[in-house]
Amino acid sequence: MKLGILEQMPTPKGKTAEDTVKETISLAQYAEQLGYKRFWFAEHHATKGMASSAPEIMMAAVASRTKQMHVGSGGILLPQYSPYKVAAQLLQLQALFPGRIEAGVGRSPGGGERVRSALADGKENQLSAYPEKLETLVRYVHGQQSNGVRATPRTSTPPSIYSLGLGENSAEVAARLGVGYVYGHFIEPTRGQAAHQIYRQQFAPGNLNAPHALTAIFVICGASDAHAEELATSQDMWLLRTEKGLDSRVPSVEEAKAAKKTERDQQKIQENRRRMIIGGPETVRKQLCYLSDLYHNDEWLILTNIHDFHEKRRSFERLISLF
Template structure:
């Protein structure tokens, strides 16, 4: 099984954005030492506690302080930007760190309409232009067409499209690029999306289908320990979905929080997006999903308050699945 990390850079309460960024670099170096294959960064805007707003910059920062691990975006909000400019940034990274750049792009607006408009410099909503922009981006990074993006690297960076259903899977397949399914957002469409991608794939940038799945995972010493750690992630996700404080609360705060029946039900509903348990359970659940999706390549998200516990969770996962 192939393992990577997708980092939203969720900021724990009581910690600054600067401290969160520094610990992210530390975690990426630790992940490389553990043997993780890749470290990807999300793009979020308009939040109080999600520090990853410029994945291209974080990719450069991590690549500059590591030696082997691939770095990527999960993903750049392509509808809001110039495909040419995105291509130039990716090619610049590829020139600096050949063979280590993995570009994941998606069609999220990045926030509410005002934030979307600011990201797009006031241009009208271009969400429907995503397939065309994806085609243009692919052409630019491959050096196709009359206008070439620079620098002209020997090989193009790898390109992936992120998605939550069959339509996004079909789009990636038709372009001949990689596909990343967001189980951590919408788990119900995983099996159908992966099947659609495999069946419709046409060779392009990749000669064969390359699919990954992103999922929340909390791996404890035992099931009880994992459940205790996950309480902070449970409350964090509940707050994020309500548009409230997106900093990660402590386990103590989560345990002391009085939740309504509706909130408790929502937490249990969100657990479908997660794998929580001891190393054996995590391995069993990942293997089950791998068989269901016919995908053995995973991007893991772990948003815990305690940094050492976060490190330990990633360590347990890698040791168990090596």
Template structure:
């Protein structure tokens, strides 16, 4: 198994933004010591609880505090930005930290329409532009001219480019352009096998010479199944509230246990568990192996959005020790 982390920088209740970001950078350093291969940052805007609003900034901060771990974006909201500007930022990072930059991009609007509009400076939402922008981005970071312009700095090697997706269409696009592919099992677990199959079968050499797929999944690995279930309660309630557009800060285990939940809420929590692995070391290992076999893929990005940062680190440590 090849292990990485995808961090939305979830803020626990009672913690400040400054404390949360400092703890996140310490976690990157710890992940490197544990042998994790990569540490990626998401992009979210205008929420109380997810603080990763500028993955490029977090990548620079994380890389400057580490020596070998790859840092990446999971992912930059490409439809809202200029492909040239995104390329310039990624190439600048690659020049600063050669061989350590993973450039993950996606077509998400980034939040509510008013947020998306602010990001795009009032431009209409045009997700259909994503394939063209992704192709332009691939050409820019490869040193090619696009519309008579080359992005700088011109690094000896290009950053590793990945496209995020949730199904067959996104896998086909990544394969056709010869870029890496990241499947969001933590968002939609239903299309993973088909997406991975199409990506592997249809890949043509481009930015990457051979296919490279990653799978992103929620995971909590406790000392035992019972311990993991207790820790995961805060993630269950956090996800439920976040999807409702409510407070997206992570509640404590105590608050989560006593939070009012309707029958519909309980049903939703049960449904959301399909997006997660929750268990002790044996359960976590067997579930990861089962999904790796189904997807024919052994490269993972792990998300752990629980309340206690020390328990989160111990969860990552247990998973690292399994493989």
């Protein structure tokens, strides 16, 4: 089983964005030592608690401080941007770090309408144009013309393109265009089997010669089930508050335990657990193996959004040692 990391760079309470960036780079270097194959960065805007707003810059920072690990985005908000500009950035990264650049792109607006409009410089919502923009991006990174121009620099090989999605429709788009597919189990845990099946059945070679399916999921691997549950209270409260549009910094375990929760809050926390694997090593191994058999995916992208950086590192240590 292959494992990678998807980093949203959540900022723990009591720390700054600068602290989070420093710890994230340190984590990426350590992840390479542990044997993780790839390290990707999300794109989030107008949020106090997530420090990854420019994945391309974080990709360059981490690639320059590691040796072999693939670095990527998970994902660039393609509907808000020019495919030409995105391609130029990716090709520049590929020229700097040949064979190590992976570009996950997604359909998300990036936030509310004001955020989306600011990203798109006031242009109208282009979410429906995502398949067309993705196709144009693929052409550009392969050195082909679109609208009479080619993107530069013209690298010997193109960066790998992945399309992020939450179900069957997104899987069909990725398969038709011959790009990799990333299913967001950490957002939508109920449609993964169908999405992965459709992607494999309908894949036509394009940017990639063969299908490559990844699944992103929250995982906390504690020393025991009880230890993992203790750590998870931090992530539970972070996710609950983030979805409510409240403070998206990661609270400590102590703050999370002391926070008042309504009955609906408790229900939501339990619902969100379907998006996660929480447990000691054996519990995590069994659940990941079960989902791997269900999805027939090629690799996992792991998110671990807890307050304690040392415990976050230890969770990744325990996880990689299982496989």
